[in-house]
Amino acid sequence: MWAAVGLSLVVLLVTYITHWITQWRNPKCNGVLPPGSMGWPLVGETLNAMTTSYSIDLHPFFKTRLQKYGPIFRTSLAGKPVVVSTDPKFNSYLFQQEGKLVELWYLDSFTKIFKISDEVNGADNIHKYIRSIALNHLGAGTLKEKLLPLIEKRVVKTLASWSSQESVEVKQASSVMLFNFGAENLIGYDAETSSDNLSEKFSKILSTFLSIPLNVPGTAYHNCLKDREKITTLLRDMLKKRRTSPDTHRGDFLDQISSDMDKEKFLSEDFVVYALFGVLFAGYHPISSIMALAFSLLAEHPAALEELTAENEALLKNRENPNSSLTWDEYKSMTFTRQVVNETLRLGNVAPALFRRALKDIPVNGFTIPAGWTIMVLTSALQLSPNTFTDPLEFNPWRWKDLDSLVVSKNFMPFGRGSRQCAGAEYSRVFLATFLHVLVTKYRWTTIKGARIARSPMLGFGDGIHIKFEDKKN
Template identity: 85%
Template sequence: MWAVVGLSLVVLLVTYITHWITQWRNPKCNGVLPPGSMGWPLVGETLNAMTPSYSIDLHPFVKKRLQKYGPIFRTSLVGRPMVVSVDPEFNTYLSQQEGKLVEVWYLDSFTKIFKVSGEVNASAVIHKYLRSVALNHLGAETLKEKLLPLIEKTVVKTLASWSSQASVEVKHASSVMLFNFGARHMIGYDAETSSDNLSDKFSRIMNSILSFPLNVPGTAYHNSLKDRDEITTMLRDMLKKRRMSPDTHRGDFLDQIISDMDKEKFLSEDFVVYVVFGVLFAGFEPISSIMALAFRLLAEHPAALKELTAENEALLKNRENANSSLTWDEYKSMTFTRQVVNETLRLGNVSPALLRRALKDIPGKGFTIPAGWTILVLTSALQLSPNTFKDPLEFNPWRWKDLDSLVVSKNFMPFGRGSRQCAGAEYSRVFLATFLHVLVTKYSWKTIKAGRITRKHVLGFGSSIHIELSEKKN
């Protein structure tokens, strides 16, 4: 009898598990789902997406599925049903549906680390306000009138420090430079006098973004929460001191938000702390990878380095005073430098994907994306497409002379697009161009050690390179 009962329970359990797996792999949809696979329950295809790839090409997870299913396919990552799209027309359509059919979305780990609420995420008013404040401190006018000479001064000081060292790991050293400059400009943080090593804390948080949000001691996610709490405690103390002591005001990003706290109801203390936290996070990590990649690419392509050097040295020769600061007009005249920046951004993919959530069922291209599903707009695939860029894996800055601007606008989105484009896009470009300007006019370098180019996961990119920097002799 007990044997029969036990066997019955086993049959029921197997039936339940089989039904559960079948439902997982065949989600409900009021139409036709894009082709693809949901992987295993809960885990989905996350492990495949997180497998490191050692190539500048698309991550194999994406490449294999594009070849098998086409430009729109379904999957499941970190517990979320997801549709991945590299279709330019469909992506353009989605970008026009902000607040109607889609909203900006984040992975659960990001949402919990940054405490992004649904209301804040969905509010066009809040987004418009924050973008306006960010542009006020990072936009073209501020760069032209204030930041450009400060950026150059920082780069000059940083490269001088690098040249005094036996070797430098570019990715880490660049991230420290970028973070410390951004934090000083935005919130008055002085890395030289602070006991908090904020740049390292933010780097560890970055490495935990595509992880399961399991708060278990020893995991990357758990450690990132500890780093977050330490950072936000410091930011909260800074905010309180500024509010209590008007004489400490600097006219920076933090001061502007503080001055608006009495006008805008959504600007609570908690909200301001996490906004500042997010702004600091966004301002350094991806661009440091691009700087490291630029060293590799220029070292491997001497013709590009020669033309880049010639253009920037010509700027110095045309000045009345060769030691004067880089001007905005000079920056705008650096045609080939900006082509090098674009080409490095294209290959490196600062922001390899845009995440959106379907607010309603979305029909398109013969498929239906169910409401509530996450949509991954994979901009990196567009930037490496042979349909747009001939020999897409080749570093070819000269290609930008002949590319049609309309084609570029639909297929080159290193900082996003439209109203959701990163407010720091021009700031990042200026920083990169200024860095290259100082580098090639004052220094030469040789590679000491170059690790493999690594796509740590489907949304991550890294390029490890150790260099020896030496000042040019006149």
């Protein structure tokens, strides 16, 4: 009898699991789902998407599925059903439907790390507020009037320090420079006097974005949450000090948002702390990866390095005082430098996708994207498409002279698009251009080891990029 009962339980369990897997792999839809696969329950195809690829090309996870299923396909990543789109026409339509058919969205691991609630995630007024004050402190006006000379001063100091060392791993070193500069100017953080190495803690967080948000001791996600708590504790203390001690005011981002807490109901202490957390993170990671990639690309393309150097040295020769600071007019005149920046951003694809959530069922090309599903606009595929960019894997800054601006707007989105474009987009471009300006006019460099691309699918470098710097005056 007990054997029969046991067998019945096994049969029921197998039946339940089979039914569960079948439902997972065949989600409900009021129409026809885009082609694709949902992978295994809960895990989906996340592990495949996180495998490391040693190429500048599109990550194999996406490339093989685009070849198999076409420009729109379904999958499951980090526990969420996802439709991936590389269709420029459909993507452009989606961005026009913000707040109607779609809303800004992030994967669960991201929302839990940054504590972004559903209410905040879809609130246009909150996003507009954060973007507005970020532009106040990082936008073109502030760059022109205040930040440009400070950026150049920091780059000069940093490169002088690098040149005194046997070699420098430029990805990590760039991260430290960029984070410390941004944190100093946005919240008054002084890396030299602080006992907390914030840049290191932020660097550890990046690897968890495509992970399953499982808070189990020993996992990367668990360790990430511990680092997050240390960071937010420090930010909370800084916020309280600003609010209670007027003599600490600096007129920066932290001052403005803390002052606005008395005017805006949604600006609770927790919200402000995590807004600061997010702004600091966004301000350094993408640029440091692009800086590191630029060393590799310029070393492989001496003609581009030669023209870049000539353009920037010409700026110095045309000055009345060769030792004066870089001006805004000079920055705007650096045509080829900006082309190098654009081409490195295009190939780097540091943020390989933009995410939206479907508010309603969305018909597309005979398929239906169900309400509630995540839509991944795969900008990395757009920026490496041979339909837009001839020889897309080739580093060719000169291509930007002839590209149509409308085509570029639909296929080149390193900082997002439209009202959702990163408020730090111009800040990033200025920092990159200034860094290249100081680098090529004052230094020679040699790659000691590394420079191997390692996408997973975010841009990385398997062995780092170790560079030896030498002052041109020596």
